[in-house]
Amino acid sequence: MSQALTGIRVVDLTNNQAGPSCGQMLAWLGADVVKVEEPDKGDPARHTLKDRADADSLFFLSFNANKRSLTLNLKHPRGKEIFGALLKTADVLLENFGPGVIERLGFGYPALREINPRLVFASIKGFGSYGPYRDYKSYEPVAQAMGGAMSVTGFPDGPPMYIWPSIGDSGTGMHCVIGILAALMQRHATGQGQQVEVSMQDAVVNLIRVSLRDHQRLGKPMERTGNQLGAGVPxxxxxxxxxxxxxxxxxxxxxxxxxxxxxxxxxxxxxxxxxxxxxxxxxxxxxxxxxxxxxxxxxxxxxxxxxxxxxxxxxxxxxxxxxxxxTDPHLKARDMIVQLEHPVRGGYVTVGNPIKLSDSPTTITPSPLLGQHRHEILSELGYSGAEIDQLARDGAI
CATH class of the missing domain: 3.30.1540.10 (formyl-coa transferase, domain 3)
Structure with missing residues (x-):
């Protein structure tokens, strides 16, 4: 059965959480998400908080379901050649590198427009590509701090507190999904792709707008109130x-x-x-x-x-x-808690798709092994088995 994004190809250059959560949601909605990773190493998240030496971490498995994996050396001329060929077939390129990295690889937006004018280029940054903080790096706690979330979290006599729900990482990823879908919709009218940018600070600020309202209403910074919700009692x-x-x-x-x-x-x-x-x-x-x-x-x-x-x-x-x-029965009934079988790890539990579309159901599949779909994807691009083997020997893939 086709899904909402069937026929859309996303090239996912992201790592860790903010970008991968965006790519995973697009995959759940039916897009063909090709995760491009560094040969031998892959996404650093594969090795984050590992509980087993022989298997990808549960952290990686949480944000890369329903994707295909292709290893490419983007510093190798043949690796760049393959990447360019892949982009010609793509609808979306998604990246969350640090400031200036994608440009140094030779794939800034002007170059991408030359390769594929219909390509939607989506970037997730800590603070965006312009503004006084544009060169600063960010992680989840930094985004929460700079977005104001920590200042309103905690108890009156304590310090600002970090919250564990990933509003800076996954929250930014979901904002990026919205931008990508809007750009794809506009492409129907214009025939052209465009650049989509979401900063982690911007996304967190968008999620604390109620606190910013109260600042204007009261004329002072919002105070931390612990678990007390406003003036409501109980x-x-x-x-x-x-x-x-x-x-x-x-x-x-x-x-x-x-x-x-x-x-x-x-x-x-x-x-x-x-x-x-x-x-x-x-x-x-x-x-x-x-x-x-x-x-x-x-x-x-x-x-x-x-x-x-x-x-x-x-x-x-x-x-x-x-x-x-x-183990919640309601979440299980809604396919929000899903049991999967991984080829190395075996059985594990993951979170399902919170967006329920009546005509676009989601079947969750395990995250890919590193380079699992290399031959499959390169064959789709026209490379023969012998060429693929040679590319591997040359260090391009």
Whole structure:
């Protein structure tokens, strides 16, 4: 069955996470994503946090599913020749090299337009190609710091905090997917490719716009508030039984949900009580309200609390740990937690495609071995078996 991006070829020159997450999403949507890697070494992510000496790391496997792998030496004349031939067949080139690297390889945007005017050239950079910070390098924590995310994360008496969801890396990758799809759509009208650029700092700033709104509303930098969500009460985490490190739920109540919450807690006696009836009143008595809620949640498991409160129409989420996420029945039912079989590693679990298209279903396949599709891809470009063997001996592939 064809998919949304069937017929689109993406040449993926990226490494680590921001770029590979973008390429993986395009592959999940049906694009033929050819991951071009350095011979013998490959993407450094193959070796990051390895748990087995004989297999690619789980980190690499998390961001390179559904791709094909081709090894090319882009410093070798024949390697560059092959890369140029590949680009002539491509719709998208995706890269996340440091500042100036792609240009030094001879494949800056002017050169790419000569090779293939219809090519969409997508770049992920720490700070972009222009602006005062353009020559600075970035990683996930740097992007979070410079995008303002760390300044609003943490507790009032503590320092700015790094958050583990990869808003700087994978968040930037998803922004780049949007740019690529828009450029491909515009190409239908113009017949021409264009350059797409996403900086990690820009992507993080886009994701903290609510905090920037509050700065303008209050006239000062937003303060860290821990788990307290604004002035909403209840609006924080509450301890549950049996009291483990992740035995918590998050409960958030707007005005119309206050009475349903009280009934679910068995506190009908407080319905209409003026001490708690308005959001302003609950804020003034927030310690009392939070103690009231936690007295009930602390005697029940987080899953029971969520079932009861969500069943009453009260927004509530159990704080799932990573093990619980990997075994969550709802996520499994939605193909968000997928069991795959790797040719070297064997069985492993990975995350599926969060975007569900009714006419473009995704079947997740394992990440490729280094150079796994070399003969296949080069044959598609017209190289014979003997030529491919010679290219390998010459060090071009």
């Amino acid at each position: 609006g924080t985490t509450y301890r549950c039984a049996p009291g483990g490190p992740n035995d918590y739920v998050f409960v958030f109540v707007q005005q119309q949900m206050w009475h349903p919450l009280l009934r679910a807690l068995g506190r009908e006696d407080l319905v209409g009580d003026a001490r708690y009836e308005t959001a302003e009143a609950r804020w003034e008595r927030r310690e009392e309200v939070n103690a009231l809620v936690e007295a009930w949640t602390s005697t029940r498991s987080k899953h029971d609390v969520m079932r009861i409160l969500a069943g009453a129409g009260v927004p509530c989420g159990a704080c799932l740990d990573t093990g619980e996420v990997l």
